[in-house]
Amino acid sequence: MTIATDWNMLLVKGLPFLTLLGMGLLLLVIEVLWWGKDKTIMLILSLLAVAASFYFAWDQWIQNIPWSQQLLVFDRLSYIFDLIFLFCLLITLLISRDHIKREHIERGEYYALLLLATVGMMMMAHAGDLMVLFLGIEVMTIGAYILAGIKKRHSKSNEAALKYFILGGIAAGLMVFGIAFFYGATGSTQLSILNQTFAEVDSSQSVLIFLAVALILVGLCFKIAAVPFHFWSPDVYEGAPTTVTAFMATAIKAAGFVALFRVLFIVISLTHIPWVPLLSTLSIATMTVGNLVALRQTNIKRMLAYSSIAHAGYALVGLAAAAKDNQLSEMALGAIVFYMMAYAVITLGAFAIVVAMGHRGDEAEEISDFAGLGQRHPLLAAAMTVFMIALTGIPPTIGFIGKFYLFASAIEVGLYTLVVIGVLNSVVSAYYYLGVVMTMYFKEGAVYRWPPLAYLLTTSIFLTLLGTLYWGVFPKDLFLMAQESVRQVIF
Amino acid sequence: MGDPIFFYLFATIVIGGAIGVVFLSNPLSSALSLIFSLAGLAGLFVLLQAHFLAAIQVLVYAGAVMVLFIFVIMMLNLEDCKKHLKVSFASLIGFVIALNLAIVLVMHVSAPLFDDGVSDKTFGTIEGVGQLMLTRYLIPFEIVSLLLTIAIVGAVILAKKDNPKETT
Helix, strand or coil: CCCCCCHHHHHHHCHHHHHHHHHHHHHHHHHHHCCCCCCHHHHHHHHHHHHHHHHHHHHHHHHCCCEECCCEEECHHHHHHHHHHHHHHHHHHHHHHHHHHHCCCCCHHHHHHHHHHHHHHHHHHCECEHHHHHHHHHHHHHHHHHHHCCCCCCHHHHHHHHHHHHHHHHHHHHHHHHHHHHHHHHCCCEHHHHHHHHHHCCCCCCHHHHHHHHHHHHHHHHHCCCCCCCCHHHHHHHHCCHHHHHHHHHHHHHHHHHHHHHHHHHHCCCCCCCHHHHHHHHHHHHHHHHHHHHCCCCEHHHHHHHHHHHHHHHHHHHHHHHCHHHCCCHHHHHHHHHHHHHHHHHHHHHHHHHHHHCECCECCCEHHHHCCHHHHCHHHHHHHHHHHHHHHCCCCCHHHHHHHHHHHHHHHCCCHHHHHHHHHHHHHHHHHHHHHHHHHHHCCCCCCCCCCCCHHHHHHHHHHHHHHHHHHHCCHHHHHHHHHHCCCCCC | CCCHHHHHHHHHHHHHHHHHHHHCCCHHHHHHHHHHHHHHHHHHHHHCCCHHHHHHHHHHHHHHHHHHHHHHHHHHCCCCCCCCCCCCHHHHHHHHHHHHHHHHHHHHCCCCCCCCCCCCCCCCCHHHHHHHHHCCCHHHHHHHHHHHHHHHHHHHHHHCCCCCCCCC
8 A cells, every 4th residue: 555645745844853953963973073172163054954854844834734645744743842842952952062061061962862762752843643743752762762871971861861761762662562553453553544533433441542542552651651650860960961851841740641532633632541530640650740849859850750740740630631521622622732831841941950950070960059059149049939930830920821721620520529639739849949949038158159051041041931931921822822732633 | 475384383482582581591592592593583574474574684683783793792791680580560561561461462463454464575675665665665764764864874983982171
C-alpha cells in the first residue's frame, strides 16, 4: 500500500521543524569547521532559526488549514505546541550563554542538541502514527540524556544522565511493547486507522488493546513525571546543568502532554477502560506526592523538580475532566494547553533567576543561598517573588488564571472532590514557594557586591516576568488561542 | 509456513537457549546460549516469511549485541555466580506477574481484533520491507536517521577526551 504524498505541501507545512532541523545539522558542521574559540555565532544562528521557525508556526496557526499526511498531521493543536516548545527553547538559549560559559560546557553541540531535541518534540506534536510518536519521543529524550550529562566532570551530572538513560530506556521499552500490541490487535499503528477500528469493532473483549493502552500510558506518564513514575525527575533535575533542567521541566513536560493528547484522542472511545477514575487517581497521587515531598527540599532545583511533578498533577485534573463521557471535551483540553503555557512561562522565569544567582564555581543551588537577596538585589528578588506567587497560583499572575480554568473545567463536569484536593494542594504548595520569598527578604545573607547581570539573562527574566504579569491580567487572547487550538483536531 | 517440524525445531532451540541463559552458572555460557536462542528466533522469522527481520536478528542481536555482551563479561572477569533460589517478596511478585502474562498470552493472543491477514506475498521480505521503508514509511525512516545522528554526536561528546586546556 502506498500513499501519495504532496511533498510540496509537506515542505510548507513542516517548515517549523525543518528550519530547526536544518540549523541543528548546520551547527554540527560549523562546530567542526569553526576556527575561533568564541561560540557566540552559534547562539546567534540558533536564535535566528528559532525566530524563523516561530514565524512559520505562527503563520500556519493563523492560516488554520488542517492537513494530514497520515504519518504527520498539521493542525492547530500541533502548531500551538510548536510555539510553546519554541518559546521554551528561546528562553533556554537566552539563559544558556553565561551559564555554559562558566560551567565550561560551551560547545556547538550544546546548541545543536537543544535544537534537534526540539525537532523531536515537534514530531510528537505532529504525530499521526504511533511510530512517529515513538521516534519523536526518542529523538527528544536521547538529546535530553546527553544534555543532562554534558558536564562530564561532575559526578552529579553523570548520575543524572545515567539515571535518566536507564529509566528512560525502560519506559521506552514498555511503550514500544504497547505499540506492538496495538499493531498486533488492529494491524496498524496509524492513529486515524486505529480510531476507525475502535469505532467499528467492539474491542471491549480484547486483552491486547487493554495491555497496549496500559503500556503506552506508563511510557507517557514517565515523560510527564506523574506519580508513581516520577522517581527519576528530582535527581535528574538536580544533576543536569540548570539551563537544561529549565528546558526539561518545561518543554519536555509539554511534549509529554501533547503526546498524551494524541494517544487519548484515539483510545478515549474505549468504553471498558474507566478513564475518569484512572486519571483522577493519577492526578491526586501526582499532586499530593509532589507537593508533600517538595516541602522538605532545601535545594532549589529539587524543589522546582517536585513542584513540576505537582504541576503535572494539576494538569491531569484537566485531563480527568476532559475524559468525561468518553470524548475529550474542548474546554478542559484548552485549559490544559493554557496551563502548559502558563507553567512554561513561570518556570522558565524561576530557573532564569536560579541561573542568575550563580557565579563561577558557586552555583547557588540551595534555597538558603537566596538569603538576603531582598537587600542585595531588590529587582531580582521582586521578580523571584512574582514567579513564586505565580507558581502558588495567586492573582494577578498567569499561574492563578491557569489553575482557575483547569479547576473550572473540572467543576463543570462535576468532579468536585478532585477540585477540592487540587485546591488543598495549592494551599500546601504556598508553604514552600513562599518559603523562598521569606528567605529572600527576612533572612540575613552574605553581603558581597553583586556583579552586573548579563544582558541576555536580564532579557529572559524580563520576558518571562512580562508574560507572567501581562497574561495574568489580560488572559483572554491567550486563552482563546488555546481554546481555538483544540477545536479542530485531526488524526 | 513450511513444515511444522522446522517450527518445533527452532522453537526448541529458542526455549532451550532461554532456559540455558537462566540456569547456566558461567556467565559466558549464559551469553553463548543466548546466542542460540536469538539465532533460533531468526529461524522462526524465516518461517514467517520475514526474511529481513531474520537477517537483522542475526546481524544485530546474535552478532553485534552479543559480541558486546561477551566483551563486557570478559572485561569484568566475572566468576561463576551461584544461583540461589531465594523466595523474596520481589521474586514472588515477579512470579505472579509472569504467570499472569503467560495466561493472558496463551488465552487471548490468538484473536486479533481486525485481521489484516498477510495476503501480500512480499510482506516481510527484504523487497517488501525496503519498499515500505522508502515510500510509505519514509518519514519515520528519516527520523530514525536523525535519531542515530543525535546518538552518535552524543556518544562522541560524552566519550571524547577533552582538550586539557579547555577543562577546569
